[in-house]
Amino acid sequence: MTSSFAEILTMFSGTRLPDWISQAADANLPGIGTFAIGPRSDLDAGTAGLTTDWDSGPGGDTVNRIKMLKRQMFGRAGLPLLRKRALLNSVPY
Structure with a gap:
């Protein structure tokens, strides 16, 4: 199955x-x-x-990375720290 x-x-x-x-x-x-x-x-x-074989490409990767960071920080910090971590962990495409 x-x-x-x-x-x-x-x-x-x-x-x-x-x-x-x-x-x-x-x-x-x-x-x-x-x-x-x-x-x-x-x-x-x-x-x-x-x-279809369409792919969301780099945009989907960025969203997944931000969601992972948010899950890691759940309950620990607010939006300012999440924003800082997302920007520091961003990968240029």
Whole structure:
């Protein structure tokens, strides 16, 4: 079940997503069935996202880095320190 989903991800074959969701729901595997509910809620977006090979590029990397810094500092500091850490850890592209 997971290998077929991995194949959909790596081969950009999002058109197979509805079939995979049906198989995942019928498999009665804990975790897989509940995971399949997410793409079912917006099937068009899931299919489009798994069909195109577009990448968010450096912008996505920057957002992920800022989120990681925020998680590391959760409850310890406010926005000024988060801003300083984000700027100090920025990588020029």
